[in-house]
Amino acid sequence: MTSMSDEWDDVDREGIELTVRRRRESDVKPRLSVLTLGVDDLERSLRFYRDGLGFRTDGIVGREFEHGAVAFFDLQPGLKLAIWPRESLARDSGLPLGRPSATEFTLGHNVGSPEEVDAVMDQAAGAGAVVVKPSGPTFWGGHAGYFLDPDGHAWEVVWNPNLLPEA
DSSP states (O other): OOOHHHHEEEEEETTEEEEEEOOOTTSOOOOOOEEEEEESOHHHHHIIIIIISOOOEEEEEOTTSTTOOEEEEEEETTEEEEEEEHHHHHHHHTOOOOOOOTTSOEEEEEOSSHHHHHHHHHHHHHTTOEEEEEEEEOTTSOEEEEEEOTTOOEEEEEEOTTSOOOO
8 A cells, every 4th residue: 555645746847846646557548549429410420521521431330230330530540530329329328318519528630730720621611511610810829710510519620839730
């Protein structure tokens, strides 16, 4: 058994005192491997992400299972986007099917320039997205816009000069 003093370190960084807990073997490792969006119409959402935005996928899999039909998209190494019918997600999680809300969270797509923000927003709109905030300068010195996918999930397309994506 470890005591509290064995688990915590006091750290002084540039005059700011922080208390930091030491990592334990049993700690959850901070990573995200699948982001699942509940959707109302799987085929429509597949077309939006695959055909409209150009996300790569093998299409819908799992049709042989009741409540199993899902589509996966490779976002980057080790991270997939899944689209799964809301009813199936509710059934699998044991949670009641609720009303969707675009303000619960956003999906951020960070790009390399303000012009790229504009191009992605145009592509999303052409694919059927609802632009809720056209791209433009932000109060913090970046450039961003918001759109909703066919199921009302909010995406922020953003250029942040302090958080540029890897090439």
